Amino acid sequence: MLSGNIPVLDVRGEICPYPMMRTNKELDENLPGTLALDVLTDHPPALSTIPPQAMKRGYEVEIEEAGSGQWRIRLTKAAS
């Protein structure tokens, strides 16, 4: 399990398609090649839009509830 400083992208308060668009932007432009990213969202549809986009970029996805009506999507990638 990863520990330490996993960068966090907080997209709470955003609705579709912004959670996915901002996650993609984070992965592609702001933190290209990052090995891990935690995305915080309170928009349930994002739980099915973000994972396929992250998987396309080679990330593994784990979702856990982070309180009522909000989730943490943890994206991780093995160092290549």
Next chain:
Amino acid sequence: MATEIIAEAPGSGAGNLLIPKSRQTFAGMIAIVLTAIVAILIAREDETVAAIWVVGSMFGFTLQRSRFCFASAFRDLFLFGSGRNMKGILVGMAVATLGFAAIMRWLVPNPDFGGLPGEAHVLPVGLSVVVAGLMFGFGMVIAGGCVSGSLYRMAEGYVASWVAIAGVIIGLGVMTHTWNWWWTNIISHEPKIWFPSTGGMGYAGGVVLTMAGLGLVYLAVTWWETKNGIFSPHISRHVAPAMTFSERVREVIDPVFKRGWPIVVGGAVIGFLGVLLYLIHMPLGVTGELMRASIEGMGWIGLDAPIMEGLSTLGGCTGRAGESGLLTHTFAITVGLLPGALIAALLAGEFRVRLPARKIRYGQSLAGGVLMGYASGLALGCTVGAFFSAVPSLSLSGWVFGAALAGGAFAGTYVIKRIP
């Protein structure tokens, strides 16, 4: 589902919580009881309205559970090539088409005599539908949800959706003041094209044409997904078999109340509810009540809506806005949707008061809402009434509205990509 929720982390991020999770389940159960009590009270006045209230709640529940979203159905095709939501809509319309055809054939056994089945959403085809579809499609993408989508998100605690619905009511109000121009110059010259009475097609031809059309669009959407490299990742679930009684009960309860439904299941259920509602009285639609709210509201501020010529002859959602009293059929479906969506959100632990992170979203919701309101007045319905209920009514108008929605959504997608 693409992924699964693997753990619950208690206590973290509790800053904005309104109600803790376990209390949400409890509140959801209370909401079910209250909704049922309201249904019983309504039934003492009018059983038809009570039945529509119950279908409305089930509609809201299904919308929330399956995350049914017309805005994303169109937008995601252009934004990243995904047809997930569109496929759900197509399946729903196919289910509804079979049921509607049976009901309409019962109402009008011989379509060649020139009569249209009462209440079917066979709406005028022409410039009005094209303009309305473009406006609506653009508006729903800007606002991040169509009218039905914003309604069920209102109940889930999305504050921006309240703004969007306020915008819809304003847009409908503006529409009432321009309606007579549209009616005199455009709509009164537009034909209603109903497949069963067109070219000797009959019901068989109309159903075959509609189902073939839906199948072709489904194939085209699949081709589009392939071209864009979209896939649904399958994650195998390693779940221990249910052994105890409570595990066996949860095995049934959880997929319905806790986990999201596959979109195709949601579509099929909504198609079925549409058929049920048509059996009770009318096809699904949500803008009629918002139109009533708009007319009422304008009365309060002295901007009384003019007499809208021809409207009552046209049918569709807004044509029903003339019903008076509180317990109308439009009230039962539109307002009934809200407790259903609230119950679904509470039981799944997804209720939360959500304020937009960026102020510009309020502007997007309001502007998109106004556009959707104006357009749904012009088209006599929204994505539900003028599209999802019109295609199964074997009406050409549903297809034209759908194509125009796609055009508007394309333009809207271009714009939101440029709003950070």
